[in-house]
Amino acid sequence: MIGRLIERIQKTGAPICVGLDPMLAYIPEHILERSYEEFGETLLGAADAIYHYNVEIVDATYDLVPAVKPQIAMYEQFGLPGLEAYKKTVDYCRGKGLLVIGDIKRGDIGSTSAAYAAGHIGTVRVGNKSFTTMFSNDFITVNPYMGTDGIKPFVDVCNSDDKGIFVLVKTSNPSSGDFQDKLVEGRPLYELVAEKVNEWGSWSMDGDYSNVGAVIGATYPQMSAILRRIMPAIYFLVPGYGAQGGTAEDLKHCFNKDGLGAIINSSRGIIAAYRQQQYSKFGAEHFADASRQAVLDMVADIRSVL
């Protein structure tokens, strides 16, 4: 699967993905009004607005980028209607030829991780039938806190179903250091996690890179170079660009000399671009055009440091 992502990154020339993390506050009034008119101010109404907001953004950007990263929490908070909007979003994006990185951050003991893997990137059996279930992501993000036996079921599905995962190593949030930066024999915990990711990654190679990637926050550039050296064959999924404070200059160490090795995510900076001064000329009616311009600007910005 990582080979397919690399192919699309090379084809688009854009090592970036669009974070489909729709908050209701981002959605223009005219979309909200239309959905509330049809479904009322209900969970269904919210889910409908989210889906149509996503569709316009995807329509305006799918030719520019290799992948999208929907954050499932933004859908899950609206219950079953929200999760149906998640599923419809995933399916719509795949129909447009985009790869989908489900940002689900699941992780549990082995048998439970196996169920998450089956549901989100794999196959479940019911009697004599098999189903690739509702959430047919290409990649998902996973949490390493439980250790190897909590990750192995995901890697197994990477191999059986040609999928990929990104394991949290160093996250982009202000408190990420609470545990991730703690020194273990003089080295931060995230480096130990990185070494484990290397090991897990060796179980599912696809060309020069592994189907097992790592989440590395853009907000900590000094760490990227070290992590890049520790994990040469591991793709980095990098959140935190833009709204969370990461700049292109901060990102260059995430890439290998081949210009590969990282995909940079931006969520709010793209999907809510029309609300920024820089793109306000587009207006709320043309919010998706603002998103397209924000993608073009981000691609140019990142390519300037490669």
Added chain:
Amino acid sequence: MIGRLIERIQKTGAPICVGLDPMLAYIPEHILERSYEEFGETLLGAADAIYHYNVEIVDATYDLVPAVKPQIAMYEQFGLPGLEAYKKTVDYCRGKGLLVIGDIKRGDIGSTSAAYAAGHIGTVRVGNKSFTTMFSNDFITVNPYMGTDGIKPFVDVCNSDDKGIFVLVKTSNPSSGDFQDKLVEGRPLYELVAEKVNEWGSWSMDGDYSNVGAVIGATYPQMSAILRRIMPAIYFLVPGYGAQGGTAEDLKHCFNKDGLGAIINSSRGIIAAYRQQQYSKFGAEHFADASRQAVLDMVADIRSVL
């Protein structure tokens, strides 16, 4: 909320909860057949079988225990129909007067954790309306890897909506030591997490105990005594009893001198009791009676060490 859990533990005399983690392999043939007849060997068929299996177990045990702990992955793997069965299970259990601990192990950066908190234990706003959404758990489990700002939104909802959380500290799986046991300044990481849980717990006290609890695996008894001392006001949710290898003797250090401070979970050992030699006399037709007997035996076992 922790006060309500303690009240029910005292009323039932049973510091245990039933883990509703239905694997299709556990469900008796006659239930599967009935559901497959109605819905086919489909996701709907699987979800229907899971729900009816749960209902019989809950009917046979709800008067004996204070709480249940459905593992959401076992439902989520069947997509939207599976999650609808999760919701129906949660609602059914609450209707029977049980408290529900949603074992969801979510956790992310602040804004994303806020969405998970709203969806699973809190309230979401849509326009001018508020919804306690589909997944109205009383407690949920959360993952601490992202640090304080990933946990705070959950604690905020504990306060605003009178709910509770259990934070993963030391998990019950064989690889839990990969990172959790690593020594930071001579002390295992899980002790540092425990100290943070203490701090987070102080933000949401409810009588002598906090609405913020900790997940402490029963499979590592030598650690329980230390963790009990570090976190005197923190309730422990203890998985790993029975099928995962933990015994009652292993558990006694999880409790405080007041006989409180811990709730022990058993999943497979109760819900699939009829498949064990010890309870085989009940037969698959009377699987729920086997579950009731397994609860009675577990309560007696645990009370013997208190």
